[in-house]
Amino acid sequence: MIRAGIVGGTGYTGVELLRILALHSDVEVTVVTSRADAGLRVDALYPSLRGAINAVFSLPELETLAECDVVFFATPNGTAMLMAEQLLARGVKVIDLSADFRLKDAKEWSKWYGMEHACPDLIAEAVYGLPELNREAIKQSNLIACPGCYPTAVQLGFLPLLENDLIDVKHLIADVKSGVSGAGRKAELATLMSETGESFKAYAVGGHRHLPEIAQGLELVAGKSVGLTFVPHLTPMIRGIHATLYGQAHGNLDDVQALYEKRYANEAFVDVLPQGSHPDTRNVRGSNNCQISIHRPQGGQTIVVLSVIDNLVKGAAGQAVQNMNLMFGLKEDSGLKIIALYP
Template identity: 40%
Template sequence: MSNQKLKAAIVGASGFTGSELARLLLNHSEVTIEIITSESHVGKPFSDLHPQFFNRLDIPLVSADEVGNSNPDVIFLALPHGVSMDFVAKWKDSGAKIIDLSGDFRLSGKEVYEQWYDKKHSYPEGFDAAVYGLPELFAEQIKGANLVANPGCYPTASILSMAPLFAKRLVREKSLIIDAKSGLTGAGVKASATTHFSSVNENFKAYGIAGHRHTIEIEEQLGALAGHQTAVQFTPHLLPVDRGILVTAYAKVTGDMNQEKLTEIYRDFYQDKPFVRLRNQAPGIKDVRGSHFCDVFPVWDERTERVIVISVIDNLLKGAASQAVHNMNLMFGLAESEGLNQVPLKP
């Protein structure tokens, strides 16, 4: 790279992901934030929406129509699914690399998307161009990509919990159960009856049972690793906390297994992956809060002959914004960890 900094556009400023992207990019040595958009807040300073940026990032919000005029090198789409696809179609030839944080290009194609998202897909050609943006699996493809589909937060934690075993084709068909729990920010910034304080506080519940749309994303990626289709039982739950995802994954394996062998499989798979930390005790969500780490703890249960893997991430970071920055670093040939070395915030 030359000494010139990358010009970044963040499209969609009002949500948690947009603000976390801004926080990371503001402290990234190779990037300048050129433009931040919000259709409903045009003209307001970004820091009016997110007061933590007062005196640090006060640039006025503009309409997405302005993005073309600023000639960005990279466009981050921090938009809801169903909206992103139109912008990808619009800017595909702009010369900018696009990182889409919605679900619009994460799946294998239009039919699968329409079935699971219950929405028409207006730009199916994008599926051929998009690379699934999980650096631990696809770093080489991401380096050459012009469109990256940033993975979902639940799928990130879930796929990383089981990838080493699927890559070795050791998981018994239909034996994988993923019990996942997310903080409230995973539901997005708009309040609803479900996310109302009085519904969430002192409460805990499952949702999306036997059909959550992240199921197919997990199945496709783990299936691709194993070289065949796979079925996953995935159940998400809502925790009364701000941020964080904890996944407990259970699976039966083929052949002989013991703790030493299991640990070795995980160590080999993740040895050169700087942001997956293999833990020697069960991690909690505060162990990764505010960071780009995914902490993984694989356990062999001799009694039930089952693998149990605990995996934790910060849903807004490794599950969204810092993953997008990691992808940007790869796409532009920057150091992989540039701007991502935050130590988790605890307590």
């Protein structure tokens, strides 16, 4: 039985990890930390977990966490990097759901996240946890940088075109919408449903923190620099990411459709829909699935790829568990055979 610890168990990604791991037959959640709620039963804060999780919130202390086989960091940026090195030295595998180890350039990371990196030497050791791209490296890794929600949807959408050099990499556009849970579980005026409801807006058009992460991933696949315009939007729903991706591409629609179907044929969590489909975020809500469809409007050179995920599952907690399964030699879909909620 794998002993799992969760640092930051009170946020949306933390409780989503608990929901998934509670039903994982190979995992026992032994430590759940929260500085504010230490001493409180987890199911007292989240009654939905009654009968499934018996843990009590504790302080994030190294000695306690070192007794785990794997520790998930569902924490704000800048937390995992303070403890990862010590946990790794104790033989604990680390899966970080924040951005601490996603960027390979420490100076670039500091530029976007506004602080010095506490352990830049570990950045090279971290494996970027997008299983559809780095599966074999993930299996051998002890430190995983779990991708962000926007980067997951965008990279899965563009990946087959880049791998086959079928798209102009200098003019890529990612127009992406997110539900309000992407902002985390905090009291913030701009993300209250009464403020976001009946409204829709773009934000961070001048530069979002996920931009360098997306560009880094696309450049790794393309083998060259890319020109990416990434515009995120906030939409009045709780869960979901909808990425509409544009580029100038070669090949007819039938060939591109076949390419996507072949690329993802053996991927448990990527579903390429039939031609003409329009994936809906509700079709993946609560699941670890990504649904993709490909269009070529008016038969022109512009290709449009639609990619949808649940930002809290495939965009965070579910993908983290997918990585854990690979790291421990389990079936990749263990604990993740979750059918989307409808309606």
